[in-house]
Amino acid sequence: MPSFIWTEPHSKRIKVKLKVQKEVVRGAVLEQFHEVEFFVKEFMCESCMRVEANPDQCVALVQLRQQVPHRRTLFYLEQVILKHGAATNAVKIVQTKQGIDFSFGKRSHGVRFLEFLGKVAPVKPCDWQDNKHLKSHDSRSYNYNYNYALVARISPICREDLICLPPEVAASLGNFRPLVICTKVTGNIVLLDPFSLRHCFMESDHYWRASFESLLTSRQLVEYIVLDVEIVSHAVNVGGSKYALADAHVARLSDFGNNDTIFSTRTHLGHILKPGDYALGYDLYGANFNDSELEKHKNLVLPDAILIKKSYEEKRGKKRGKPRSWKLKFLDIEIKDKGKAEQDKMRSEYEQFLKDLEENPDMRFNVSLYRNKEYQPSDTASMTDGEDVPSIPLEELLADLDLSEDEDGDSNMVG
Structure with missing residues (x-):
């Protein structure tokens, strides 16, 4: 042997x-x-050797962009791209202010990546032929080398956004109510009427023909405290998620104890809200709108508040600073030096993205979650810490393969 x-x-x-x-x-x-x-002997593959010899050698450039003030959608797309291995042929990935640039050594790789993006996000269709320029050519053999560039624009509509549909769009969707909530964004945009639980799927092409924007975004959410909840209908499954209509009495957390302002609203969160809970919603009572689509609906009566989701911030405060039992992987992205304010903003947005993964099982379907080896549950921690806080079950976590040098060293044998 x-x-x-x-x-x-x-x-x-x-x-x-x-x-x-x-x-x-x-x-x-x-x-x-x-x-x-x-x-x-160490050596590089053929594509890596070409990149090493000429770092600027890029045939196809896909510029992923989204005109929104946060990067939560890009964080999610990064995980989807990782799970499906869609960027394995990328020779360079660079983070920009409002997106990510993917460089490919072949045009076919860029086209395949663009087709993948169209399946997982509402990307505006573009034509490669209109975005190319001549790099070099041989007049004798009639060989032409082109560089291709494309800006893949993602819809600014994000999950949890409040939208006021244009009248013609609402009519084309079956006389939908103007005020709707975006509950899911994939290749299609899922819209929900929180007052009747009607929902619809808007295709990407349909959206880009209308091209409307959100009335309020998730950065404008206000925290409310729930005073009373009266169930109107039983829980039903709408578009893969469970909802139940209820009439709720809420008060803004900032006003609680200072005044007696109480709002009555109908919500789709009757299956999870109970008196004493906290919820995040949009304050239409004190908001100032400058939206042209809203002005087209002359007889539209706005509610005082629209609740979007249950808030767990108070309960999460007991576990703040503790590591999670799971972790994510990242793309090899080149990030330029940023100021402290920009880094703090990125860190806060990424933390919110992690909370969204814990609260929304639908988001985790296209994301690979791995066990965190550094996580050690505390035996002395109170059993009530973090009670009712959404968490990710252990059966959804994957084992992270880590080939360390110590393990390799133990396998050496002395003859």
């Missing part, structure tokens, strides 16, 4: 001791030991 002979780890040599046997005559076996030495 072969056995390994110990060598210095930095020598880049592998020695194996082999025992060779052969029967020369009946009952007589000739045996001899022989040492085989292997040399470890």
